[in-house]
Amino acid sequence: MPDWIVQLLITLLKGVGVALGLLTTFAYMTLIERRLLARMQIRLGPNRVGPMGLLQPLADAIKSIFKEDLTVTLADKLVYTLAPIIAIGCALTAFGGLPAGPPGSLFGADPWVYNLDAGLLALLAIMSMGVYGIFLGGWASGSKYPILGGLRSSAQMISYELGMGLSVLGLLMLVGTTSFHGITHWQANNGWMILFQLTAFVLFLISSFAETNRTPFDLPEAEQEIVAGYLTEYSAIKWALFQMAEYVNMITASAVMATLFFGGYRGPEFLEGLIPGIASWPFIWLFIKIAAFLFLFIWVRATLPRLRYDQLMRFGWKLLLPVALTNTVLTAAIIAFSTGRVRVWLLILLGVAGVALLIGFSDRVRVLWTTPTVRREDVNLTPARPAGGD
């Protein structure tokens, strides 16, 4: 067999493996999420199907496959079918570029599906295509609430994509490469990136919540306002595909945060002293970090209420973006004008100051020291402004 066919087969095998792994994780993630939410709300959650409810995902899958697949009369049939496929396709593709271990550690093969030099940029590009799924799904349903959900999602995801892209610029300047391998190597030599770019991590975390449409940014499917948003007219397996895309995106975002800010597939270096070589064991460290972030996603869902649409936009454009820009400029200045230990301390100081700024100017804290202003046009209106708001 020629060499390139072998390579192609191995890559295909790895791709299928990643897809299966992600979908299994998705299935059990739904169960874990429901059980955890139940625990946080002092109830039991699904515990009847199988021991401790472990077969619940299987039952859900069978149900959603055999349900009737409805199509609305006014729907644009082609795009209506295409939308969930785009969503899940982009979600599954994005994960393949992330390294899960050192080269050659997967039975002699490399533990990633594709390795682009512009790794981080390529991942951002693929994730930015995911918006089409939700957006087109909303439009193609040919109904009122889905299109509202679709419009909201496109505005939200475009806005937070900017914050996301800007927040990692400082990191890229420090490392000097966009490939995930380069970033992981840099962290193995210098320490986890979160020490140097704390602000960037917080900004990236918030943007990830918005990009994956999770609470508190799940406006595209806000059920009190617009039924279920873009999902309203979807049923059966297409609905399940959208859900899959959301959870797979969450897993990918967790893996990206682990790779960019928490050392990637490498474990803590101080453990090397106890068991030599433990820090470069493949898979295990990345999985632990992903699990921690997924728990955070669930935890936040149980904790925070949903933002209002104007609050979401104001936060994204008036706070997240300027802080990200400032962080980028100041990081560049620090890199240009300082070296060695001074640079490290300055970067740490910048990180703490950025987070303090972000908290101090957030809507929850800002009202403590500024009084809400009334616009001049509003003076003539009857005093109908409710409490809260600004």
Place this chain on the structure above:
Amino acid sequence: MMLAFIILGALTLVGGVITISARNAVHAALGLVGTLLSVGGLFASMNASFLAATQVIVYAGAIMVLFLFVIMLLNANQPVTGRDPVPFVRELAGIGGTLLAGAFVVLAFTYEDPAPLATSAAALRGGTAGAVGETLLTRFLLPFEAVSVLLLVAIVGAVALVQRPVPQPDGVPDTEPAGLLAPDTGLVFESVTQEAVLKERGRA
């Protein structure tokens, strides 16, 4: 490599044809997305992964989403029927298209590489942004800045066009008590009369 080029090139053309022939504006926009993605794929197949990623992020990921956003907001996705409201629009478009095609032919025959192809291809290899950034910020600095100013002007113009005029207090009679007491809340609202607004504007 050749196979990838043929497939992606064909996809690019198919997307372009859909863009101009589709009746529905959303389908046309989706065709354009296909074209842009295929061009990104062409870049990627030539090992210029930075250009490919930028192409997808900027064009397919941001600009086309905005296009679709506008199409959906204005509900412009209905098929075009009836006559064109602008006279001679087809003829003008034909002339414009011919001129553009001619310009491209001239370009194709008189094009000079800014750098030898081998050099620039080698610089772009490896996905580094360095080569692109250096060229943009040294040799093409002025055009680059001019384009950004152009974009800024376009944004300011758009904001100026859609800005709501200052609301005229039509409902408020010209003479009113100096202070309007809202009995329920106990709040005093200063009443703003039309004269006061006009005076204010005269001062500004």
